[in-house]
Structures are given as structure tokens and as C-alpha cells.
Amino acid sequence: MRTLLSVVVPVLNEERRLPATLVGLAYALRGVSRRTEIVVVDNGSTDRSAEVVRAHRAGPVPIRMIECAERGKGAAVRAGVLDTDSAFVGFCDADLATNMDALTPTLAHLFDGVNVVIGSRAHPMSDVRARHSVLRQAGAWAFRRAVGSLVPGVADTQCGFKFFDRATATAVFTPLRTTGFAFDVELLARAQQNGAVIAELPVRWTDVPGSTFSPMRDGFRSFAALREIRELLDRETVSAPVLSSDTVIAEVA
Ligand SMILES: Nc1nc2c(ncn2[C@@H]2O[C@H](COP(=O)(O)OP(=O)(O)OP(=O)(O)O)[C@@H](O)[C@H]2O)c(=O)[nH]1
Numbered sequence: 001m002r003t004l005l006s007v008v009v010p011v012l013n014e015e016r017r018l019p020a021t022l023v024g025l026a027y028a029l030r031g032v033s034r035r036t037e038i039v040v041v042d043n044g045s046t047d048r049s050a051e052v053v054r055a056h057r058a059g060p061v062p063i064r065m066i067e068c069a070e071r072g073k074g075a076a077v078r079a080g081v082l083d084t085d086s087a088f089v090g091f092c093d094a095d096l097a098t099n100m101d102a103l104t105p106t107l108a109h110l111f112d113g114v115n116v117v118i119g120s121r122a123h124p125m126s127d128v129r130a131r132h133s134v135l136r137q138a139g140a141w142a143f144r145r146a147v148g149s150l151v152p153g154v155a156d157t158q159c160g161f162k163f164f165d166r167a168t169a170t171a172v173f174t175p176l177r178t179t180g181f182a183f184d185v186e187l188l189a190r191a192q193q194n195g196a197v198i199a200e201l202p203v204r205w206t207d208v209p210g211s212t213f214s215p216m217r218d219g220f221r222s223f224a225a226l227r228e229i230r231e232l233l234d235r236e237t238v239s240a241p242v243l244s245s246d247t248v249i250a251e252v253a
Pocket residue numbers: 009010011012013014041042043071072073076092093094095097160181208210211212213
């Protein structure tokens with residue numbers, strides 16, 4: 001039987017946060033009546049992350065782990081998604097900051113034909129418990145402003161909870177180039193280019209200590225990545241094959 005839903009979890013040294021996440025995720029997925037799976041994608045963790053995954057294999061939902069040689073959250077999520085062939089696929093963070101009660105409405109939207117369902121901490125109905133530093137909040141504010149023109153109409157591009165139908169997942173993940181934390185922006189920009197319908201869902205989001213995101217290092221890289229995404233998408237638009245006028249006339253005739 002074809003798997004209905006795969007949930008990819010990128011992991012880099014998550015031995016502390018991963019156990020509760022695997023239990024919580026499996027519990028949420030157990031409520032889905034068709035086959036589901038969890039795919040952990042590791043970037044060479046040097047802690048006990050792999051053992052934690054192995055210890056949870058006997059749970060109610062199949063869990064498998066793959067290694068990704070290329071570093072970064074974006075590279076890991078891409079490797080995981082492209083290693084699945086389920087009808088729907090998405091990803092969540094190893095800290096399970098986004099409560100998985102969003103899964104039921106997510107599946108309902110996907111069955112209704114929505115192509116991309118994303119958690120949004122900016123949704124008026126969301127319940128957000130954040131303890132981010134002032135520096136991190138300022139960076140996030142500036143990042144949202146910079147992202148606006150790349151992904152118009154999406155209020156929160158960075159929530160670690162995004163799900164796709166198969167065709168859209170293939171279309172946006174195959175050409176994905178951004179390997180770091182800004183990869184969500186490229187994904188969503190590509191989805192919009194493809195004419196995908198994107199729904200932003202309210203979430204219950206709680207900051208979980210142990211973040212791997214450094215506002216200085218990753219924040220700086222994320223802004224640089226935005227420029228690269230813009231240049232990449234512009235280049236692709238220019239080099240995309242354009243139908244010649246002959247072809248159009250032939251089709252019309
Ligand atoms: N495989 C892999 N996963 C990564 C890498 N960097 C981050 N992650 C994962 O990406 C997810 C999100 O990381 P967090 O450290 O929670 O960062 P964040 O959610 O962007 O930031 P916070 O809001 O501070 O938690 C977690 O599952 C991390 O393990 C990486 O280089 N490789």
C-alpha cells in the first residue's frame with residue numbers, strides 16, 4: 001500500500017530534543033488511518049542521535065534514518081523529501097516547537113487539493129510562546145521585510161512545519177539550491193512560480209531550548225542566501241524556454 005504521509009525530520013546533534021519529538025510525532029501520526037512514516041535525516045551527528053532513532057524503531061509508526069553528506073537544514077530536508085514517494089510529504093523540526101495538532105487540518109487541506117500547507121506563527125489564531133532574544137527578534141523582523149518581495153502574501157516563511165502534495169514537492173525540492181536555514185524561502189518562491197495554492201495554518205508554537213540557530217552566524221548567512229535566491233530565480237526566469245511566436249500560431253490554428 002502506498003504511504004500516505006512522510007514526515008522528514010532534519011537532525012544535527014539532537015540527542016536531547018529528539019526522544020520527546022519522536023514519541024510526540026509517532027503519537028500524532030498513529031491517529032492517521034493510512035500508512036505513514038518518519039524519515040530522520042542526519043548530517044553526521046557526533047552525539048547519540050542515531051541511537052535515539054534506533055531506540056524508537058519499535059514504535060507504532062515506521063522510522064528510518066538516512067545520512068546526508070551535504071551540510072545544512074535545507075540540504076537535509078531536500079535529501080529526505082526526495083527519498084520518499086508518499087502521496088503527501090512534509091517536514092518538522094527535531095524540537096517539535098510546532099504542536100502536531102496542526103496535522104489533522106493539514107491533511108484535510110491536502111485532501112481538498114491545497115498544494116502547500118504551512119504553519120504560520122503570524123496567523124491571528126496562532127498561540128506563540130517564544131523566548132527568543134532581542135537580537136533574534138530584530139533579525140527575524142528584518143528578515144520578514146526582506147522576504148516580502150520574494151514570497152509575497154506569505155506572513156511566516158520560517159515556521160518549521162510545511163507539507164506538500166507529491167507533484168509540488170517534486171517541483172520545488174528537485175531544483176532547490178539553498179542548503180541553510182533560508183531554504184524555506186526558496187521553496188515557497190518556487191511553489192508560487194508553479195502556481196501552487198499555499199495555505200497558512202494557525203499553530204501552537206513553543207520555543208524549545210537548545211536551538212542550533214546562531215543569530216550572528218546563521219542570521220548573516222540567511223540574508224546572504226536571500227540575495228542568492230533572488231539572483232538564482234531571476235536567472236532561471238531569463239533562461240526559461242520561451243515559446244516562439246510560430247509555435248503559438250501553430251497551436252492556435
Ligand atoms: N540535518 C541537519 N539538520 C539541521 C541542521 N541545522 C539545523 N538542523 C535541524 O533543523 C531543525 C531546526 O533547528 P533549530 O535549532 O530548532 O532552529 P530553528 O527552529 O530555526 O530556531 P529556533 O526557533 O531557535 O528553534 C532541527 O531539527 C535541527 O536539528 C543541519 O545542518 N543538518
